[in-house]
């Protein structure tokens with residue numbers, strides 16, 4: 284657990300194509316010949332190639348929350364490591380204050396027509412390098428669920444609600460209207476990944492999850508699954524599900540009626556890594572690009588659903604429905620002034 288002000292700084296800005304680093308090449312010289320001039324060489328890290336799914340993904344804002352030291356920052360890094368669709372993530376710096384930190388990642392290039400149209404450039408003047416610009420379409424928010432006092436207001440709930448309130452009060456200018464009309468680049472949170480301890484949700488967790496699920500999608504996760512045996516994982520998952528059920532929470536599950544898995548399912552995840560038995564080459568193991576593999580848990584399944592075209596569209600749609608419900612409720616309570624966005628909420 285890290286209650287101290289540790290600084291976990293990760294450089295995932297150029298995610299390696301695989302777990303193997305870029306190998307440098309050294310020129311082979313004929314015996315007896317020594318080079319007159321040695322040119323310094325620099326190996327530029329390779330970025331993962333764009334995937335077809337990554338290129339098709341839209342905007343997604345994922346807030347990762349849970350109690351202090353449960354593994355929020357590590358989970359964001361583990362998601363970037365385990366998804367082949369994330370080609371870049373800005374540097375993650377762990378802070379120990381109660382503030383939310385936005386971490387941007389990319390799964391796709393910014394198309395030239397968006398770069399040019401956004402800046403009002405004509406087609407003829409478009410930059411030849413615009414296809415190299417990354418679209419930071421994924422935003423992770425690293426945010427503790429409790430402030431200094433677990434009974435007080437929750438930074439995670441405050442973050443989610445403040446984005447919706449901002450949206451509801453906003454006067455729509457050209458940039459906002461374009462974002463709205465062209466498929467959404469709004470700052471609302473599409474999903475909250477709520478990390479829960481092995482003992483299941485506490486009453487404070489239930490209270491915060493209830494507030495969060497009223498404004499967006501909440502996916503409960505069983506954290507640090509590597510610390511449990513398979514049997515213990517199963518009973519911790521059941522305990523968590525029972526806690527959620529008995530509180531009557533409306534959490535989000537990637538389960539479709541009649542699908543292969545049509546009952547609510549808790550993902551037991553872990554960000555812990557393990558030694559890779561297949562790689563014994565010291566030059567690979569020592570490379571700064573090398574990432575040891577993650578312990579096998581449900582994280583792979585979660586990431587596959589979260590960063591799929593259907594999963595992300597489903598989350599955005601469901602978050603939009605929840606946002607409208609939340610705005611309507613706030614307006615009835617008198618906490619939101621009628622605006623262009625909220626005055627029509629009753630009609631949906």
Ligand SMILES: Nc1nc2c(ncn2[C@@H]2O[C@H](COP(=O)(O)OP(=O)(O)OP(=O)(O)O)[C@@H](O)[C@H]2O)c(=O)[nH]1
Pocket residue numbers: 284285286291350351352353354355356357358377378379427506507508509510552553554555
């Ligand atoms: N065994 C195990 N350790 C983990 C896991 N995730 C994180 N840790 C460790 O737990 C400690 C805290 O992890 P962080 O990712 O910093 O947790 P956090 O929730 O971001 O912490 P705060 O920002 O201080 O609230 C670190 O030492 C991690 O290496 C996990 O899944 N399994």
Ligand SMILES: [Mg+2]
Pocket residue numbers: 355356357377378425
């Ligand atoms: Mg952290």
